[in-house]
Amino acid sequence: MHSQLAKEILERFLRYVVIDTMSDEEAVVTKRPSTDGQWDLLNLLADELKGMGITDLEVDEHGVVIARIPSNIDHAVPTVAFMAHVDTADDVNGNGVKPRVIEAYDGKDIPLNETYTLLAEENPELANYIGQTLIVTDGTTLLGSDDKAGVAEIMSIARHLASNPQIKHGVVEFIFTSDEETGAGMDSFPYEKISCDYCYTIDGGKRYEIESECFNAATVKVHFSGVSYHLGAARGRLVNALTMASFFINALPQAESPEATDGRYGYYCAQNISGTSTDVNLTLYLRDFDLDQLNRRIEALRSLAKTAEALYPHGKVAVDAKHVYYNMALVAKNKPFAMDNLLDAGKELGMELKSELIRGGTDGARMANERNIPCPNIFTGGHNLHSRFEWAALPAMEDAARLILKIIEVGSR
């Protein structure tokens, strides 16, 4: 039998995933949110929060809903926030979702439709949920647990807190964002409207997985200027920018490429090149968990540019490096209570939380960097995200919600 909490999460999840909220990477440049369906869900959430009696509520024009439940304790504690995004990816169709609930999963393969089957062998996580409730797709779209599982979990806890004033807590903030999947979600984020000291994104996957570290990232633009000359009389005069650029790329250590690294190892990646024999523009992505290592690579590129200039006299190589985001662990170190409260909450619930590294960035990392707000990421119970084989496990979703509630409790002592 489902607990009251599990029932509520499932009911909310099934209602939210059928709202078309696929975001649009191109439209987002001029329109926030990029698609109207995202407003449908944002407005629905705002109405539901109001219906819970939550009055401290704001719907920002860029497509962010912020709600707060005031403190009901007499000592001051840091304000905690929980954040999830309403949009879905477009890797496969994210609209027209028809979720299917499987009660008492039997441990076997799950046919989604006549063509596609979710194979138990390829999804060993499924074996943890035999006899339990799963939600799958009909094989034609993704499911949208990324991140409507997070939305449903946060909304269920908001309702639980609002209707149980005997639960003691400090100020709790709930944030629902749009266009996360486009990568531009935080570009016009209304920081001035939030008041949290620390935040958690509920936007992960597998049960008990949490993420508190992401890459430091730099984008490096390298410009090669050659010297053009009539090819018939080029000897000793022509300097070919393409030759210089290919020397430069070939000199990058292959052992420090994305395809040769994992875990904590960082890399150089040539991402884009365009040009002619006189002018070449090269863009490189540098990534590392350790900021010193990232900066070492930037310096290495600068020396390499000097070497290229020495090897190709009169050729010029200009290096322009920009840090794009930083490992959120740097911020978390200044405000250790974000991780401490999360780990304590897990311990008290008997959940063995496992910290994973994100070989990328997150909205939480942006928030951490831009406002010094630590923002670890918590599992949602969704699997195979951005795929027609996406599935969610209700017990894991319930655990995510229980963890949210316990973090509130731990942070209010």
Ligand SMILES: [Zn+2]
């Ligand atoms: Zn997500």
